[in-house]
Amino acid sequence: MAAAGPRTSTPQRRRPAPAISSPSSKIREIEEDEGEEETDKVVDFSHARTMAEPVIPDLFTQLPPVREGYLTDTLDVQLETARECMKFLDGLNTREPLVTRNEHGVPKLARDRHVRFLHMALGNLPGGFLVADASRPWFLYWSLSALVMLGQDVTSYRDGLIVTARSMQNDTGGFGGGGRQLSHLATTYAVVLSLALVGGGEAYDVIDRKAMWKWLNSLKQPDGGFQVCLGGEEDIRGAYCASVIITLLRLPLDLSPESPAYTGDSNANLFTGVADYVSRCQTFEGGISGQPNVEAHGAYAFCALGCLAILDHPSRSIPRYLDVPRLVSWLSSRQYAPEGGFSGRTNKLVDGCYSHWVGGCFPLIEACLNGNPPSDRHRPGDGDGGVGRVGGGGALAADGPAATATTTTTATATATTASSSGRGGRLPPAEDGLFHREGLIRYILCCCQDTTKRGGLRDKPGKGSDAYHSCYVLSGLSSAQHQWELDDEPRPPLAESPAETKDAETSKIPSDQDIDPEAHLEAVWAVLPYLDGPRVFDNDDCVRPIHPIYAIPQGSVRAIRAYFGEKGQGVVL
Amino acid sequence: MAAELKKELYGGGVGGEDGKLSTDPEWADVEPVVLQEPEGALAAIAYPDDYAEAMAYLRAVMQAKEHSPRCLRLTEHIIEMNPAHYTVWLYRAANVFALNLPILDEITWLNEVALQNLKNYQIWHHRHLLVENYHPLIASDPAAISAFAASERAFIAQMLSEDTKNYHVWSYRSYVVSKLGLFDDADELAAIEGLIDKDVRNNSAWSHRFFLVFSNPAYATPGAAATAYDAGVPAEVVDREIEYVTGKIRLAPQNQSGWNYLRGVMVKGGRKLASVEGFVSEFVIRLGEERSEGGKEGEGEEGEGEDVLSTHALDLLAEIYAEKGEKEKADLSLRRLGQKWDRIRVGYWEWRRKCLEVGA
Incomplete structure (x- = not known):
């Protein structure tokens, strides 16, 4: 067959993994592989309940076919991790006799235990948590978000959250890690999202938006980025958190004369230079670093794409500021077999949290590739002086005449400029998905669940569960179980996935007199359960979808934006 | 600096004989600001008494904008218990600068704290602030710059020997190279080569090398994107890097760090990828070839298929x-x-x- 398609991990009966690297085992793999290639269609085993032995593709039960003998620390821990994960992926119950697995050899989502674990994380914490004294808002967001994804109603936490958030807010704007702590963008982001999660006017009104606007102005830097707190470091987290806060609270974008970024230019605003800053964080590998000139890292990739998707429709903003072919190559390289999970950097180990940081990039990349054609006003090389990747990068590859993953090099080798190129071709859409959903789901359900009474989710086998991993592992699961499509133009909300609950608070439709210049933010992310590939989890193991940029349910985003939209933008000034 | 004076600033501790600030005569003039969690607060931490007390005194002196040796010692006390407290770190920096303390003394103290808290975020920003303040004092003295660069490199090496891919350390290293202008410093490149020799899969080291070589202001075009051709990079630099990385790829052909680096170099240098096709x-x-029926299993046999x-x-x-x-x-x-x-x-x-x- 010519194309195996994206589902080549043909289900087959589990068999013992061959010993490493003997020539004969290599041949045996080739033979097995040839057998697979004859499998032309994906067989749906989901109804084969009579099968006694679980059906697990050998992709997840064997080390990868290319191995090498030059051992260094990196390879050593990689092999150790892969072997450890294989014990959890193999569908046998030798490790966890109490775990029930489905016919795909995948354990059920231990929903009740995870829910209990997360309720505990919101309760009174023992003294050992004092090291988290400056990051309590994170615990609120991680736990509430994870609970919501697990289908829990968190409105019972509204009153508690309101008093907690009030105690963390500073008169000078923003929220600190606790009372009388400096306001910080990360903790403010976490508080704002938490308030959005519990919802309701009383919760939203905790936020002093006028002070918030002033404070954000004080953090805005001349180079486009944001300091994370007054006198603190500047990095791409700051830019993402600020962008989220500004747009959820619908703050005015005006730059105040007190801002370090203020130059008197009346066109400059809080978003000026953010995309350039993001652009400077792309590395030669294609991924994104926390600050310019550092190693590409998964968490920052999500922050970068989140920023760009807030600034404009991803089909315009991402190719304009990033080399997309390189970025996609790097993102896809983060997924490993046999583990199935994502790593955060080249040659680092898989970690469940990257299910979100890396996995969460894919809906944004898909929106970039599948979106409507970029409008001409955003053509690269249109004279705004060195912005974006003019002359040899993603914008070129996306718009140039020979748009393949290789144009970056061929074009740069001849030093042509993008602006002179016509638009004969562009990057193709990503209809079939750019990452292995089944692999990620297997990693999450097999390797990232604490299956003891403790519950919660974790980095990898052998690590303890915590609220951070619970949140981001579930976010990744949610993104693997759903597919997103972003409309180009605003329109009334579609029905969301069946798992999405509807109440009056969350189904508000944004006002038509929306004067937000970021009109694309009203574009609707349509979400559907992902149905195309093999489905290795049971229906009741589905978690709720969350907004691909804001990482809370789309209804919560809509409700808080509608609330502050009705109040009227600019009122705070 | 006299030992006694140092003790007033470093390692002197706070608290009376029972360790409490409330019984320490030095703190008798301060009214602690005790914070009560509101009724029903979520994720409330049951703070140990010593931490709660120290924080109450911290709030008081911060509110009074006091900068003094005792404040410095109080921050040390709190950082020992909770090194992730960004507010305390920034207040500490404010004290260091207000008291005009010798930056190198503070850095020496910080080295110990860093080694005890490998994963900590705040330490690195504190160090960054110290260097920002120290650099103007030595900027015009190449020997001082060189000495400082060497001591920073030694400390970084110590940190990396504990955790070779520590993101904060590598971020800081990139900052120091820019700040002190170490792009052409042979010791810096040699240090990176040493780390790559130790573990050719250390992607942090490869990333830093790329920065060192291709962001060198001596020839790099300012603002050139990392994934774009830069006409400013001399051909011999490109050749040298290709030579270097292909040698490392031969050691470990499935090591993606090497390949990403090679591709990055080719793009920067504007080379056709086909120029390394042979390699x-x-x-x-035998791409695409099937193993022939008659072929025997085993290494290097005729008739063996694709590998x-x-x-x-x-x-x-x-x-x-x-x-x-x-x-x-x-x-x-x-x-x-x-x-x-x-x-x-x-x-x-x-x-x-x-x-x-x-x-x-």
């Missing part, structure tokens, strides 16, 4: 074929990656095949 092809054997020693080589080969317009061979390479050699990324390889289609 890349070494790692892809791939590096999926990254096959990836690059696909790009080389596409660059040369050999679309079918490019397509075959990508198909084999998805079918056999790198199946977890099959969705990506299929997308790349579609890129070939639209790009033709």
Whole structure:
């Protein structure tokens, strides 16, 4: 067959993994592989309940076919991790006799235990948590978000959250890690999202938006980025958190004369230079670093794409500021077999949290590739002086005449400029998905669940569960179980996935007199359960979808934006 | 600095004989600001008494904007208990600068704290602030810069010996190189080569090398994107880097760090990828050939089929074929990656095949 398609991990009966690297085992793999290639269609085993032995593709039960003998620390821990994960992926119950697995050899989502674990994380914490004294808002967001994804109603936490958030807010704007702590963008982001999660006017009104606007102005830097707190470091987290806060609270974008970024230019605003800053964080590998000139890292990739998707429709903003072919190559390289999970950097180990940081990039990349054609006003090389990747990068590859993953090099080798190129071709859409959903789901359900009474989710086998991993592992699961499509133009909300609950608070439709210049933010992310590939989890193991940029349910985003939209933008000034 | 004076600033501790601030005469003039969690607060921490007390005194002196040796010691006390407290760190920095303390003393103290808290975030920003303040004092003295660079490098080496890929350390290293202008410092490049020799898969080291070589202001075009051609980079630098990285790839052909670096160098240098086709092809054997029926199993036998020693080589080969317009061979390479050699990324390889289609 010519194309195996994206589902080549043909289900087959589990068999013992061959010993490493003997020539004969290599041949045996080739033979097995040839057998697979004859499998032309994906067989749906989901109804084969009579099968006694679980059906697990050998992709997840064997080390990868290319191995090498030059051992260094990196390879050593990689092999150790892969072997450890294989014990959890193999569908046998030798490790966890109490775990029930489905016919795909995948354990059920231990929903009740995870829910209990997360309720505990919101309760009174023992003294050992004092090291988290400056990051309590994170615990609120991680736990509430994870609970919501697990289908829990968190409105019972509204009153508690309101008093907690009030105690963390500073008169000078923003929220600190606790009372009388400096306001910080990360903790403010976490508080704002938490308030959005519990919802309701009383919760939203905790936020002093006028002070918030002033404070954000004080953090805005001349180079486009944001300091994370007054006198603190500047990095791409700051830019993402600020962008989220500004747009959820619908703050005015005006730059105040007190801002370090203020130059008197009346066109400059809080978003000026953010995309350039993001652009400077792309590395030669294609991924994104926390600050310019550092190693590409998964968490920052999500922050970068989140920023760009807030600034404009991803089909315009991402190719304009990033080399997309390189970025996609790097993102896809983060997924490993046999583990199935994502790593955060080249040659680092898989970690469940990257299910979100890396996995969460894919809906944004898909929106970039599948979106409507970029409008001409955003053509690269249109004279705004060195912005974006003019002359040899993603914008070129996306718009140039020979748009393949290789144009970056061929074009740069001849030093042509993008602006002179016509638009004969562009990057193709990503209809079939750019990452292995089944692999990620297997990693999450097999390797990232604490299956003891403790519950919660974790980095990898052998690590303890915590609220951070619970949140981001579930976010990744949610993104693997759903597919997103972003409309180009605003329109009334579609029905969301069946798992999405509807109440009056969350189904508000944004006002038509929306004067937000970021009109694309009203574009609707349509979400559907992902149905195309093999489905290795049971229906009741589905978690709720969350907004691909804001990482809370789309209804919560809509409700808080509608609330502050009705109040009227600019009122705070 | 006299030892006594140092004790007033470093390691002197706070608290009376029972360790409490409330019984320490030095703190008798301060009214602690006790914070009560509101009724019903979420994720409330049951703070140990000593921490709660120290924080109450901290709030009081911060509110009074006091900068003094005792404040410095109080921050040390709190940092020992909770090094992640960013507010305390920034207040400490404010004290250091207000009291005009010798920056190198503070750095010496910080080294110890850093080694005890390898994963900590705040330490590095504190160090950054110290260097920002120290640099103007030595900027015009090359010998002082050089000495400071050497001591920072030694400390960084110590940190990396504990955790070779520590992101904060590498971020800081990149900052120090820029700040002190160490792009042409042979010791810096040698240190990185040492780390790559120790573990050729240390991607942090490769990333830093790329920065050192291709962001060198002596020739790099300011503002050039990392993934773009830079006409300013001398050809001999490009040649040297290709030579270096191909040698390292031979050691460990499936090491993606090397291949990413090689590709990055080719792009920066504006080289055709096809100029390394011979090298890349070494790692892809008999692409697309099936093992003939008569062929015997075993190494190097005639009739043996396709073998791939590096999926990254096959990836690059696909790009080389596409660059040369050999679309079918490019397509075959990508198909084999998805079918056999790198199946977890099959969705990506299929997308790349579609890129070939639209790009033709």
